[in-house]
Amino acid sequence: MGTQKPNLPKGTRDFGPEKMVKRNFIFDAIKGTFQKFGFQPLETPAIENLSVLTGKYGDEGDQLLFKILNSGDFLSKTSPEDLESGSRTLLPKISEKGMKYDLTVPFARYVVMNQHNITFPFKRYQIQPVWRADRPQKGRYREFYQCDADVIGTDSLICESEIILMIKEVFGKLGIQKYDIKINNRKILGAIANYIGVPGKISDFCVAIDKLDKIGLEGVLKELEKRSFPKESLKKLGPIINFSGSNEEKISFLGKLISEEQEGISEIKQIFGFLQSFGTDAEHVDFDPTLARGLSYYTGTIFEVKVKDVSIGSVSGGGRYDDLTGIFGLPGVSGVGFSFGVDRIYDVMEELDLFPKDNLISTKVLIANFGADSEKHALTTLKKLRDTEIKSEIYPDAVKLKKQLNYADKKAIPFVIMIGEDEIKNGSFTLKDMQKGQQERLDLEALLNKLKD
Amino acid sequence: MGTQKPNLPKGTRDFGPEKMVKRNFIFDAIKGTFQKFGFQPLETPAIENLSVLTGKYGDEGDQLLFKILNSGDFLSKTSPEDLESGSRTLLPKISEKGMKYDLTVPFARYVVMNQHNITFPFKRYQIQPVWRADRPQKGRYREFYQCDADVIGTDSLICESEIILMIKEVFGKLGIQKYDIKINNRKILGAIANYIGVPGKISDFCVAIDKLDKIGLEGVLKELEKRSFPKESLKKLGPIINFSGSNEEKISFLGKLISEEQEGISEIKQIFGFLQSFGTDAEHVDFDPTLARGLSYYTGTIFEVKVKDVSIGSVSGGGRYDDLTGIFGLPGVSGVGFSFGVDRIYDVMEELDLFPKDNLISTKVLIANFGADSEKHALTTLKKLRDTEIKSEIYPDAVKLKKQLNYADKKAIPFVIMIGEDEIKNGSFTLKDMQKGQQERLDLEALLNKLKD
Numbered sequence: 001m002g003t004q005k006p007n008l009p010k011g012t013r014d015f016g017p018e019k020m021v022k023r024n025f026i027f028d029a030i031k032g033t034f035q036k037f038g039f040q041p042l043e044t045p046a047i048e049n050l051s052v053l054t055g056k057y058g059d060e061g062d063q064l065l066f067k068i069l070n071s072g073d074f075l076s077k078t079s080p081e082d083l084e085s086g087s088r089t090l091l092p093k094i095s096e097k098g099m100k101y102d103l104t105v106p107f108a109r110y111v112v113m114n115q116h117n118i119t120f121p122f123k124r125y126q127i128q129p130v131w132r133a134d135r136p137q138k139g140r141y142r143e144f145y146q147c148d149a150d151v152i153g154t155d156s157l158i159c160e161s162e163i164i165l166m167i168k169e170v171f172g173k174l175g176i177q178k179y180d181i182k183i184n185n186r187k188i189l190g191a192i193a194n195y196i197g198v199p200g201k202i203s204d205f206c207v208a209i210d211k212l213d214k215i216g217l218e219g220v221l222k223e224l225e226k227r228s229f230p231k232e233s234l235k236k237l238g239p240i241i242n243f244s245g246s247n248e249e250k251i252s253f254l255g256k257l258i259s260e261e262q263e264g265i266s267e268i269k270q271i272f273g274f275l276q277s278f279g280t281d282a283e284h285v286d287f288d289p290t291l292a293r294g295l296s297y298y299t300g301t302i303f304e305v306k307v308k309d310v311s312i313g314s315v316s317g318g319g320r321y322d323d324l325t326g327i328f329g330l331p332g333v334s335g336v337g338f339s340f341g342v343d344r345i346y347d348v349m350e351e352l353d354l355f356p357k358d359n360l361i362s363t364k365v366l367i368a369n370f371g372a373d374s375e376k377h378a379l380t381t382l383k384k385l386r387d388t389e390i391k392s393e394i395y396p397d398a399v400k401l402k403k404q405l406n407y408a409d410k411k412a413i414p415f416v417i418m419i420g421e422d423e424i425k426n427g428s429f430t431l432k433d434m435q436k437g438q439q440e441r442l443d444l445e446a447l448l449n450k451l452k453d
Numbered sequence: 454m455g456t457q458k459p460n461l462p463k464g465t466r467d468f469g470p471e472k473m474v475k476r477n478f479i480f481d482a483i484k485g486t487f488q489k490f491g492f493q494p495l496e497t498p499a500i501e502n503l504s505v506l507t508g509k510y511g512d513e514g515d516q517l518l519f520k521i522l523n524s525g526d527f528l529s530k531t532s533p534e535d536l537e538s539g540s541r542t543l544l545p546k547i548s549e550k551g552m553k554y555d556l557t558v559p560f561a562r563y564v565v566m567n568q569h570n571i572t573f574p575f576k577r578y579q580i581q582p583v584w585r586a587d588r589p590q591k592g593r594y595r596e597f598y599q600c601d602a603d604v605i606g607t608d609s610l611i612c613e614s615e616i617i618l619m620i621k622e623v624f625g626k627l628g629i630q631k632y633d634i635k636i637n638n639r640k641i642l643g644a645i646a647n648y649i650g651v652p653g654k655i656s657d658f659c660v661a662i663d664k665l666d667k668i669g670l671e672g673v674l675k676e677l678e679k680r681s682f683p684k685e686s687l688k689k690l691g692p693i694i695n696f697s698g699s700n701e702e703k704i705s706f707l708g709k710l711i712s713e714e715q716e717g718i719s720e721i722k723q724i725f726g727f728l729q730s731f732g733t734d735a736e737h738v739d740f741d742p743t744l745a746r747g748l749s750y751y752t753g754t755i756f757e758v759k760v761k762d763v764s765i766g767s768v769s770g771g772g773r774y775d776d777l778t779g780i781f782g783l784p785g786v787s788g789v790g791f792s793f794g795v796d797r798i799y800d801v802m803e804e805l806d807l808f809p810k811d812n813l814i815s816t817k818v819l820i821a822n823f824g825a826d827s828e829k830h831a832l833t834t835l836k837k838l839r840d841t842e843i844k845s846e847i848y849p850d851a852v853k854l855k856k857q858l859n860y861a862d863k864k865a866i867p868f869v870i871m872i873g874e875d876e877i878k879n880g881s882f883t884l885k886d887m888q889k890g891q892q893e894r895l896d897l898e899a900l901l902n903k904l905k906d
Contacts, residue, residue, distance in 0.1 A: 014566075016570075017577065036843075063525070068552075379611070
């Protein structure tokens with residue numbers, strides 16, 4: 001075997017120690033919050049049968065699934081005609097499995113397969129990578145983590161209000177202060193479509209209005225015109241999109257306008273009511289009747305979170321669905337879920353310089369290595385440090401001190417212990433503070449106390 | 454789309470909440486130990502280029518790689534001849550990527566690609582799933598986690614002694630008490646091969662002696678005979694395999710026997726010396742000159758850990774390698790690493806009933822839901838519980854209490870709070886202890902104190 005220059009597949013990434021520690025800071029904030037709210041962890045395999053995945057994400061999604069070649073002689077089930085028939089026809093003969101595209105469909109599969117053992121309502125969170133054969137670009141990867149939490153088996157709107165609380169709690173832990181949690185309801189969008197006289201065109205309506213942020217009111221109206229919405233309808237829509245005011249004002253305005261279909265409005269009101277019972281003000285929460293969300297399985301409340309002052313898309317989103325598990329044979333189970341976009345949150349935190357400097361330390365102290373004589377004392381000390389739960393290590397070789405200090409510096413280890421002849425004689429330790437550049441002589445007890453958290 | 458009965462690919466598993474919590478208990482013990490010893494986290498993608506993976510695991514390994522079909526029209530780069538030429542020839546034209554088979558090769562790739570940014574010695578741990586298209590059987594899966602820690606860029610034997618300490622620490626945390634850490638050195642195996650007069654047949658020798666546990670001395674000798682080892686050699690080998698005694702006795706016996714090649718023996722002695730400096734007795738550590746380990750890249754110390762009284766193979770293993778990164782263009786970098794087999798450790802802990810009962814609680818308390826009036830108080834209380842970092846939830850619907858208590862029971866929630874008319878009037882709370890079946894009336898302060906950890 002010759003030497004080869006290795007590289008990474010397009011759209012995939014290594015996460016080295018520095019990035020891992022920062023990512024884990026985000027994951028821990030999210031996980032801690034999910035757990036505090038009673039959500040339990042679930043993991044599903046990276047690999048799913050294509051029969052489970054295909055047809056769930058639209059034609060485009062099917063294209064973006066990573067397919068796995070059947071193992072062994074993958075051509076054994078193919079006929080000569082199959083081979084000539086092109087990729088599409090050949091595919092199902094040579095590939096039965098794919099990599100998961102999101103966490104929602106595998107969750108639905110899990111719920112259906114385990115419906116008799118699950119106690120509903122089932123609150124689960126799931127933090128795992130997913131894969132999409134998308135064209136890689138800035139901020140879009142072929143392998144990336146999703147962080148989902150869902151409650152399934154209840155239509156209580158308390159769940160919606162708790163999602164808002166969880167978003168607030170996570171952002172609080174991360175130090176993100178300026179953000180909007182936009183909230184709307186698919187039923188309101190339906191009612192608006194009815195009100196403006198296009199009851200059959202709800203999905204066209206949602207697709208167009210979803211672009212409001214990017215193309216503005218003019219653009220949305222133009223797009224709807226192209227989709228042959230009558231002039232009359234567009235005239236009625238303008239004031240709805242243009243209306244601004246507090247949450248209460250928007251609710252009241254819309255409530256009067258679509259007075260015959262109050263269900264969506266009533267749900268929004270209830271959610272704000274629950275927030276009040278929780279003693280949480282509605283800061284950050286913005287009822288936005290133009291929020292649509294792309295995914296088609298939402299049937300009730302929808303959410304989307306954007307951080308202000310950064311040009312990064314939504315960092316969290318979700319909604320209520322009435323029939324996620326129907327496709328797998330378990331109809332009529334309502335649920336609500338949401339997801340954090342960790343890659344984007346990471347970028348936001350880098351841009352706003354929000355990662356804490358101190359909490360991310362891995363090793364607390366390095367013991368310098370001065371060769372065999374000192375080593376014995378060093379190892380004894382190391383044992384005591386670790387028995388005191390102090391993250392610590394010894395430089396494994398007796399190289400020049402400068403090199404060892406450089407190692408501590410690069411690894412952001414804040415302290416270095418030196419045990420030379422003098423120290424061995426006195427039973428003392430010289431502790432160097434790498435940030436301050438100062439050093440002091442300490443006995444064992446003082447040393448351990450100083451380094452304990 | 455019709456209804457379909459979903460299923461899981463062969464050899465893959467879902468990890469529901471109960472299993473996840475237990476698995477996380479193991480992962481946390483391992484992670485915490487790695488970090489305490491100065492190891493830093495690394496994650497590499499699930500997907501690697503096949504050029505990185507192929508040829509690293511032998512022919513059998515190449516067969517067991519999961520290959521990913523090129524996305525889009527995967528036949529576009531193929532000629533009619535390719536299609537007729539069979540799976541092996543067609544494969545490289547339709548698949549450029551595969552799923553990672555272990556954590557070691559991607560680690561080597563990472564080190565080579567980032568050699569100018571890494572400060573050596575580099576201590577990294579990596580806990581991620583790997584995939585093998587193996588025939589699934591009891592305890593063998595197609596998707597499973599590996600937990601690796603390696604130090605690369607030093608040949609200091611302190612690293613070996615710290616691996617022993619880490620194994621002891623992890624097993625201590627997990628409550629596993631009866632186990633053997635077998636240790637040997639490839640150089641000793643080489644010296645034995647020389648001593649018995651088969652210097653060119655070290656790998657044959659290792660393969661055969663690796664089976665000692667399964668087929669006994671007779672079997673090993675028979676196998677070596679088949680591999681045309683001379684009678685003379687087998688005669689000399691018998692006493693070595695049969696020798697029993699303390700570590701010191703074995704070291705002394707072998708040291709005299711292979712007196713011309715002391716390097717391996719000297720390394721073993723140094724490792725025991727370091728353990729002594731650490732103040733750790735050599736309990737659990739067993740120098741076993743017949744330990745061989747399958748993988749061929751080991752060149753120095755090798756380890757293997759088995760738990761006693763259970764019929765489960767080795768639960769941890771590893772060794773020193775001199776040239777892991779050579780294949781990717783960075784030769785002569787020595788390192789040493791080891792790995793925990795989490796699936797097997799899980800089975801061991803189930804078999805020995807070692808999972809703690811209390812620590813694995815997810816939600817601490819459930820607030821029962823008695824409908825709108827009580828709900829308001831319930832949500833206010835819930836907020837206070839969570840502000841006190843108590844993991845808590847409310848049953849989202851006002852269903853029969855029995856159903857709610859059943860939910861708490863199934864989810865192993867130890868406490869349930871009930872806020873009825875009386876409690877609302879008094880500002881008090883009824884707390885039900887689910888295990889004892891008792892309930893008491895408490896004010897808010899007493900409630901929070903009782904539920905705090």
